[in-house]
Amino acid sequence: QTLMVESDTFRYPIHIGSNLLQSNQVWDGLVKQLSPSSFFIITDTNVAKRYLDRLQSQLEQYAQTDYMVVEAGEASKSFVTYERLLTYALKQGFDRSTVIIALGGGVVGDLAGFTAATYLRGVPYIQIPTTLLAHDSSVGGKTGINHSEGKNMIGAFYQPAAVIYDVTTLKTLPEHEWRSGMAEVIKHGFIQNTKLLQSVKRTVSTPIGDINAESIENILYTSIDVKRQIVERDEKEKGERAFLNFGHTVGHAIEAELGYGEITHGEAVMIGMMVALKVSEHYYEVDLASNSWCEDMKSLGFSVRIPASCDSRSLIERMKRDKKSLQSDIRMVLLPSLGVPNLVKVDSTFIENILKEELE
Ligand code: NAD
Ligand code: ZN
DSSP states (O other): OEEEEEOSSOEEEEEEESSGGGOHHHHHHHHHHHOOSEEEEEEEHHHIIIIIHHHHHHHTTTSEEEEEEEOSSGGGSSHHHHHHHHHHHHHHTOOTTEEEEEEESHHHHHHHHHHHHHGGGOOOEEEEEOSSGGGGGGSSOEEEEEETTEEEEEEEEOOOSEEEEEGGGGGGSOHHHHHHHHHHHHHHHHHHOHHHHHHHHHHHTSOGGGSOHHHHHHHHHHHHHHHHHHHHHOTTSSSGGGGGGTTHHHHHHHHHHHOTTSSOHHHHHHHHHHHHHHHHHHHHTOOOOHHHHHHHHHHTTOOOSBOTTOOHHHHHHHHHHSTTSOSSSEEEEEEEETTEEEEEEEOHHHHHHHHHHHBO
16 A cells, blocks of 8 residues: 655655565565665665565666664664764765665654755655654654753754665564554544554464564554644645644653653653543543543553642643643544544642552
């Protein structure tokens, strides 16, 4: 399946399917379009040992193919790694027709994308996401690295020439990474497509190895399409794109409170979404079946309670400081009904009372 992402200034395909790393059909088309002088694959240690050979031998049919393997993990989204990549590229003499390939999860995608955006003022790049979470970065054009003052603080909006989602690679994802990515899929369901929630429930209760490729392709397609529609309507994040922060106000606060790495991003967002459902119920005085959603998410292996080591007061302080909030009030995305997001300012005591109930 192929989905086109388009705006006034760019247009690129997202191919979703099995064994696409070695698909002559997909690569022939891209090579014809880009006429690369060479390829530069950027990947991480975990992904390299599984998929680098396969991709490299495919690409060598078309042009010289170099690669650099960075350490797996968030710490690679750093100035040091970024500079190492640039130095390598310059020493190899890569020119403006070199195509950078990001083979990996969101870390590699952000890092390689930013390298592509800035090397010689921009060379084309192709994203090959190998995690479920990275479906989130396949649309929106955000690339970047971290600074000691904050995550994703240095970066650029830069669009790939294509995204190739080979779902075969997802089979080797560790289970908690799988869940982390699923949380963002579930988010897209909550904010726009409640049918997606039903397909997720069916799929996540199946062990990863047994999930058939077709259902995961369909879930990815639908989830990416939700993000595509929102981003296309609001490319520079002025309004609607904020809906993508559903679950993230509380989620970011939990991540920061526990220390990054203690909990995956998606796991924190899942807790945040369950809190946001409860806040929505109180705020709009509606019944969204939040308790039954919590039970469903628990049965999918998610934790839905705020970890006991978090303090409601300091979570609130962190939420006030969240870069997506105004100074004193807490701005968060609530749901007047399922599939209908709304960005509202909520009184912080109101939220704090709900947080207290939600603490383990
Ligand atoms: P990640 O890239 O660190 O991947 C998670 C782990 O899985 C790593 O250890 C990786 O080596 C391993 N891995 C990757 N693919 C594998 C595979 N097929 N089999 C086995 N192991 C595999 O993390 P992630 O969760 O993919 O992405 C998180 C990053 O994405 C964060 O830095 C976040 O800021 C960024 N992000 C960016 C955007 C965007 O719009 N640009 C959106 C969401 C997240
Ligand atoms: Zn997220």
